[in-house]
Amino acid sequence: xxxxxxxxxxxxxxxxxxxxxxxxxxxxxxxxxxxxxxxxxxxxxxxxxxxxxxxxxxxxxxxxxxxxxxxxxxxxxxxxxxxxxxxxxxxxxxxxxxxxxxxxxxxxxxxxxxxxxxxxxxxxxxxxxxxxxxxxxxxxxxxxxxxxxxxxxxxxxxxxxxxxxxxxxxxxxxxxxxxxxxxxxxxxxxxxxxxxxxxxxxxxxxxxxxxxxxxxxxxxxxxxxxxxxxxxxxxxxxxxxxxxxxxxxxxxxxxxxxxxxxxxxxxxxxxxxxxxxxxxxxxxxxxxxxxxxxxxxxxxxxxxxxxxxxxxxxxxxxxxxxxxxxxxxxxxxxxxxxxxxxxxxxxxxxxxxxxxxxxxxxxxxxxxxxxxxxxxxxxxxxxxxxxxxxxxxxxxxxxxxxxxxxxxxxxxxxxxxxxxxxxxxxxxxxxxxxxxxxxxxxxxxxx
Amino acid sequence: xxxxxxxxxxxxxxxxxxxxxxxxxxxxxxxxxxxxxxxxxxxxxxxxxxxxxxxxxxxxxxxxxxxxxxxxxxxxxxxxxxxxxxxxxxxxxxxxxxxxxxxxxxxxxxxxxxxxxxxxxxxxxxxxxxxxxxxxxxxxxxxxxxxxxxxxxxxxxxxxxxxxxxxxxxxxxxxxxxxxxxxxxxxxxxxxxxxxxxxxxxxxxxxxxxxxxxxxxxxxxxxxxxxxxxxxxxxxxxxxxxxxxxxxxxxxxxxxxxxxxxxxxxxxxxxxxxxxxxxxxxxxxxxxxxxxxxxxxxxxxxxxxxxxxxxxxxxxxxxxxxxxxxxxxxxxxxxxxxxxxxxxxxxxxxxxxxxxxxxxxxxxxxxxxxxxxxxxxxxxxxxxxxxxxxxxxxxxxxxxxxxxxxxxxxxxxxxxxxxxxxxxxxxxxxxxxxxxxxxxxxxxxxx
Numbered sequence: 001x002x003x004x005x006x007x008x009x010x011x012x013x014x015x016x017x018x019x020x021x022x023x024x025x026x027x028x029x030x031x032x033x034x035x036x037x038x039x040x041x042x043x044x045x046x047x048x049x050x051x052x053x054x055x056x057x058x059x060x061x062x063x064x065x066x067x068x069x070x071x072x073x074x075x076x077x078x079x080x081x082x083x084x085x086x087x088x089x090x091x092x093x094x095x096x097x098x099x100x101x102x103x104x105x106x107x108x109x110x111x112x113x114x115x116x117x118x119x120x121x122x123x124x125x126x127x128x129x130x131x132x133x134x135x136x137x138x139x140x141x142x143x144x145x146x147x148x149x150x151x152x153x154x155x156x157x158x159x160x161x162x163x164x165x166x167x168x169x170x171x172x173x174x175x176x177x178x179x180x181x182x183x184x185x186x187x188x189x190x191x192x193x194x195x196x197x198x199x200x201x202x203x204x205x206x207x208x209x210x211x212x213x214x215x216x217x218x219x220x221x222x223x224x225x226x227x228x229x230x231x232x233x234x235x236x237x238x239x240x241x242x243x244x245x246x247x248x249x250x251x252x253x254x255x256x257x258x259x260x261x262x263x264x265x266x267x268x269x270x271x272x273x274x275x276x277x278x279x280x281x282x283x284x285x286x287x288x289x290x291x292x293x294x295x296x297x298x299x300x301x302x303x304x305x306x307x308x309x310x311x312x313x314x315x316x317x318x319x320x321x322x323x324x325x326x327x328x329x330x331x332x333x334x335x336x337x338x339x340x341x342x343x344x345x346x347x348x349x350x351x352x353x354x355x356x357x358x359x360x361x362x363x364x365x366x367x368x369x370x371x372x373x374x375x376x377x378x379x380x381x382x383x384x385x386x387x388x389x390x391x392x393x394x395x396x397x398x399x400x401x402x403x404x405x406x407x408x409x410x411x412x413x414x415x416x417x418x419x420x421x422x423x424x425x426x427x428x429x430x431x432x433x434x435x436x437x438x439x440x441x442x443x444x445x446x447x
Numbered sequence: 448x449x450x451x452x453x454x455x456x457x458x459x460x461x462x463x464x465x466x467x468x469x470x471x472x473x474x475x476x477x478x479x480x481x482x483x484x485x486x487x488x489x490x491x492x493x494x495x496x497x498x499x500x501x502x503x504x505x506x507x508x509x510x511x512x513x514x515x516x517x518x519x520x521x522x523x524x525x526x527x528x529x530x531x532x533x534x535x536x537x538x539x540x541x542x543x544x545x546x547x548x549x550x551x552x553x554x555x556x557x558x559x560x561x562x563x564x565x566x567x568x569x570x571x572x573x574x575x576x577x578x579x580x581x582x583x584x585x586x587x588x589x590x591x592x593x594x595x596x597x598x599x600x601x602x603x604x605x606x607x608x609x610x611x612x613x614x615x616x617x618x619x620x621x622x623x624x625x626x627x628x629x630x631x632x633x634x635x636x637x638x639x640x641x642x643x644x645x646x647x648x649x650x651x652x653x654x655x656x657x658x659x660x661x662x663x664x665x666x667x668x669x670x671x672x673x674x675x676x677x678x679x680x681x682x683x684x685x686x687x688x689x690x691x692x693x694x695x696x697x698x699x700x701x702x703x704x705x706x707x708x709x710x711x712x713x714x715x716x717x718x719x720x721x722x723x724x725x726x727x728x729x730x731x732x733x734x735x736x737x738x739x740x741x742x743x744x745x746x747x748x749x750x751x752x753x754x755x756x757x758x759x760x761x762x763x764x765x766x767x768x769x770x771x772x773x774x775x776x777x778x779x780x781x782x783x784x785x786x787x788x789x790x791x792x793x794x795x796x797x798x799x800x801x802x803x804x805x806x807x808x809x810x811x812x813x814x815x816x817x818x819x820x821x822x823x824x825x826x827x828x829x830x831x832x833x834x835x836x837x838x839x840x841x842x843x844x845x846x847x848x849x850x851x852x853x854x855x856x857x858x859x860x861x862x863x864x865x866x867x868x869x870x871x872x873x874x875x876x877x878x879x880x881x882x883x884x885x886x887x888x889x890x891x892x893x894x
Contacts, residue, residue: 082769115562119660119766126769204663207762213566213656216663239765241758241785244792311688315654318686319566322529322573338688344873345691348809351872355802362795425798426791 016041021087021176022229028086031075035068035086039130042088046174052155054148055169057093058101059133064088067130074128082127083236089124090169090178092162093134094141095221096210097121100131104212105139105147108324118210120179120221120238127237132175135165138387141181142214142313144329146385152194153415157380160190161387163222170224171196171416177234178224183214183309185376185393187222188420191405193380193388195416197439198224199231201428203400206238215312217351218305218397227446228436231404240428247433248369254437256282257292257368259422262299263391268378270411271392275374278408278419278442282372285441292364292371298357301395304350308398310340311347354398361399362424369434370421379411396420402428404435407443463488468534468623469676475533478522482515482533486577489535493621499602501595502616504540505548506580511535514577521575529574530683536571537616537625539609540581541588542668543657544568547578551659552586552594555771565657567626567668567685574684579622582612585834588628589661589760591776593832599641600862604827607637608834610669617671618643618863624681625671630661630756632823632840634669635867638852640827640835642863644886645671646678648875650847653685662759664798665752665844674893675883678851687875694880695816701884703729704739704815706869709746710838715825717858718839722821725855725866725889729819732888739811739818745804748842751797755845757787758794801845808846809871817868817881826858843867849875851882854890 016024016038027033043061050056071086080086091097094104096114098121103109117125125131136147138161149164151157152172159168163180167190170178180187182200191198200222213219223234248254258279260267267275279289313335320328321336334340365371374392381388396403404421411417421438423431439446463471463485474480490508497503518533527533538544541551543561545568550556564572572578583594585608596611598604599619606615610627614637617625627634629647638645647669655666670681695701705726707714714722726736760782767775768783781787812818821839828835843850851868858864868885870878886893 117766119763122766123769126766204759205762207660207765208663209660209763209766213654216651216655239761239783241761241791244790244795312651314686314688315652316566316656318654319564319569319573319656322570336686343691344688348691348872352802352806355799355805358802359799425795 017045017173019176020226020230021233022227024176025085025087025233029080035071035130036065038086039064039068039088042132042175049172049174053150053152053168053172055135055165055172055174057103057105057134057136057165060100060131063099064130064132071128071130080128083233084124085128087129087177088132088175089129090132090135090166090175091121092141092166092180093137094181094212095121095179097131097134100134102134105137105145108320108327116210119207121210124237135169135178137164138162139329140212140214140332141183141186143331150384151380151415154413157382157415158193158384158386158388160193160376160380162186163190164387166224167191167194167196167198170226176226177230180222180224181211182220182222182393182397183218184305184397185390188393188403188405189376189388189390191224192375192416192418195407196224197227197231197407198222198405199235200397200403201235201240202402202426205240205428213316215309215316217308217312220397228404228432228439232432235428235432241426243427243430244424245366245427245430247430254282254287254434255368256287256289257365257371258289259292259294259371259373261373261392261395262294263302266377266389266391267374270378270417271374271376274408274417274419275372278372281441281444282438295360297353298395300353301357301398302391304353305394305398307342307346307350310335311342314338358399358425361401365422365424370423370431370438373420373422375405375418375420379413379415379417396422400425402431404431406435406439407445464492464620466623467673467677468680469674471623472532472534472680476527482518482577483512485533486511486515486535489579489622496619496621500597500599500615500619502582502612502619502621504550504552504581504583504612507547507578510546511577511579518575518577527575530680531571532575534576534624535579535622536576537579537582537613537622538568539588539613539627540584541628541659542568542626544578544581547581549581552584552592555767555774563657566654568657571684582616582625584611585609586776587659587661587779588630588633590778597831598827598862601860604829604862605640605831605833605835607640607823607827609633610637611834613671614638614641614643614645617673623673624677627669627671628658629667629669629840629844630665631752631844632837635840635850635852636823636835636837638671639822639863639865642854643671644674644678644854645669645852646682647844647850648682648687649849649873652687652873652875660763662756662763664755664759667844675851675879675886679879682875682879688873690874690877691871692813692874692877694877701729701734701881702815703734703736704812704818705736706739706741706818706820708820708839708842709741710749713824713836713838714821717825717864718821718823721855721864721866722819725819728888728891729885742807744800745842747800748804748845749838751800752841752845754789754793754797757782758789761785805846805872808848812869812871817870817878817885820867820869822852822865822867826860826862826864843869847872849878851878853882853886854892
């Protein structure tokens with residue numbers, strides 16, 4: 001049971017939709033829970049809450065029931081289908097799931113049905129996941145049209161974007177796992193706003209085929225769960241590779257670098273408090289937490305990320321620009337037409353700055369078990385149209401490093417505020433182990 | 448008329464299939480050639496030669512005729528459809544074209560029909576191209592099953608791979624333009640073997656959606672033509688951005704860096720002769736040609752490219768590994784299972800080496816109008832199963848720089864041997880201008 005879920009009568013506390021993915025997976029394996037019962041729990045939760053939350057563009061009740069029953073049948077033969085056996089999964093609506101609509105929340109793609117699974121969806125299904133439906137997103141996970149999704153903790157507030165529906169649905173108990181993507185801060189920031197756990201892996205480890213490209217140097221498939229163990233299940237399904245250096249052995253105190261980033265002045269008091277709170281809780285749990293400052297060049301990464309994102313967006317939306325000009329939002333026409341007048345010299349410099357900082361960060365972060373940093377600028381904005389500022393995410397996305405969002409505190413408006421742990425490139429599996437230990441201290445609401 | 452084409456009776460010299468894309472485009476615009484006549488010429492050439500050449504996995508005669516007639520109808524209204532108006536186009540069979548099979552030359556995908564155009568195909572169609580069919584490829588453009596395609600100049604020899612069908616079809620006059628891809632040397636090397644022109648643009652400028660990923664840091668959409676002007680048409684359609692530095696003004700002699708690369712010892716006498724010949728012809732045409740040596744770290748790029756390619760291939764073929772294990776060639780199971788036992792530490796070092804060399808190369812190449820280097824190790828191998836060694840291509844692919852293949856000489860077996868021109872990242876449009884001037888000297892067979 002995740003603390004981030006809105007409070008419920010105790011009698012309902014054991015309803016299957018409240019189970020974390022890891023706990024549900026355990027019960028599915030031991031036979032005390034069926035995939036169909038778990039799915040029906042999720043469907044009931046969706047029926048209750050979707051009129052308020054608006055997290056889904058499409059719920060495939062029939063297809064999911066079929067898949068859940070097949071999973072249960074496989075278990076009768078004694079064989080779970082894989083590490084995600086029987087677990088319902090939400091898929092951000094710019095990632096293809098065969099037979100379901102992929103709308104990208106764009107008027108161009110209304111009614112468009114995906115013929116094939118995206119690579120990550122095919123892998124999840126191959127490992128036994130039950131695809132439940134498609135979650136709302138900022139148009140093309142980039143700009144333009146806003147999703148309809150609300151923040152599960154306060155309907156007047158944004159869930160963050162662009163992976164709005166995935167973050168909100170998982171935080172609200174509608175589905176235990178969901179895929180999102182991150183190009184700027186689209187996975188980690190909504191996790192902070194909604195009180196979910198999330199992982200953005202190192203760039204390049206998860207194949208993006210079947211997820212529409214915005215910026216190929218940045219776009220990364222990410223995922224949501226209600227605990228670090230949930231995130232680890234998906235990492236296992238996707239076969240993330242062995243890290244360059246193993247995680248800290250269980251006995252040794254964690255060594256954490258506290259990194260305010262060059263953008264600390266843009267952190268609201270709520271985020272500043274969350275970071276201090278996380279550090280204090282980690283110290284109280286025996287961790288060594290040291291301030292670590294990033295060298296001067298890192299202040300250029302935010303702008304470099306934007307230059308790369310907008311430059312690469314020129315080609316990404318050219319097909320829609322040529323074939324559906326009238327239906328393509330001005331935000332995307334601007335990208336194709338290079339409205340920002342970005343030069344290829346600037347693009348080159350942005351790539352080179354990032355490459356230099358990657359080396360530096362790997363060394364810096366390699367001296368610790370993880371880097372602790374803000375996950376978002378504050379509580380979720382009180383404006384459904386505002387996906388939030390990615391300033392605490394864009395640099396990490398550009399550095400290609402793994403990031404894990406952990407819920408931490410509540411802000412003055414009672415909304416969740418998270419933090420993130422970051423590791424060197426390809427340390428994903430080690431970072432998951434560190435995050436599992438850290439979450440015990442950082443997430444006070446987690447029982 | 449391209450010199451690389453097998454000799455034909457002079458009476459046939461003006462048949463439309465012999466026209467370069469640029470010349471055909473000119474005639475289509477002035478109304479002296481119809482798209483249907485051009486297409487019928489290509490279809491006749493295919494009917495004649497395909498039983499020998501085996502370049503195509505699928506020819507969409509009916510769909511192409513429909514598209515050609517629509518193009519002709521649009522011209523009656525006085526409006527060409529775009530820069531590729533009426534030009535037949537081949538598409539490598541791991542790039543989707545809506546309604547046509549995409550087999551990837553894999554047993555898994557036999558009978559699989561693509562529902563949507565890949566981004567590059569959608570853009571080409573939006574600019575008026577007539578999609579003629581799908582060209583044979585090495586399985587998944589990577590390894591495994593070999594294509595059936597022969598070298599147009601000698602059927603006992605390989606056309607090179609993996610873009611085998613595209614290179615051979617364009618060189619043989621079956622189609623004026625075709626898309627390929629390059630991860631190691633899959634676009635430029637087959638061009639050299641078949642006597643075609645080809646361009647591999649800077650990495651990241653052409654959206655790869657709808658082309659199956661092998662290695663996301665390396666995979667690049669490329670294209671074939673029968674002259675530099677043909678390549679420039681496709682670059683225009685894809686809206687490659689303005690280069691960081693403009694090309695040499697027409698009056699000024701070209702400054703060319705002659706680069707034997709760290710792999711010169713692997714160049715056959717035929718390739719060594721081609722490079723010397725190209726340099727001599729350029730000098731004779733007034734260019735300044737200087738030897739340029741690459742610094743020591745560049746000798747590590749070939750291995751770095753392999754580390755990145757195989758590491759990224761782990762995730763790329765995981766969907767097929769889980770769902771079609773028995774039909775997946777051992778080459779791809781090896782990638783998923785990391786048979787080479789590559790570490791993520793090695794992956795990080797490979798990326799960092801590449802990033803450092805990119806900066807150095809941009810500076811080095813920026814002092815010249817282009818870098819002249821071998822395009823392949825020699826003539827096409829006398830073994831249809833041998834796609835050729837990518838050692839003269841892999842480093843440039845990894846450096847993300849634009850490469851243009853130009854036919855140059857014939858080797859001792861009478862087969863074409865090309866060279867390539869290379870520029871700094873994002874200098875694609877400038878490099879095309881330089882290549883147009885250089886080709887006048889380098890390609891002695893071009894009238």
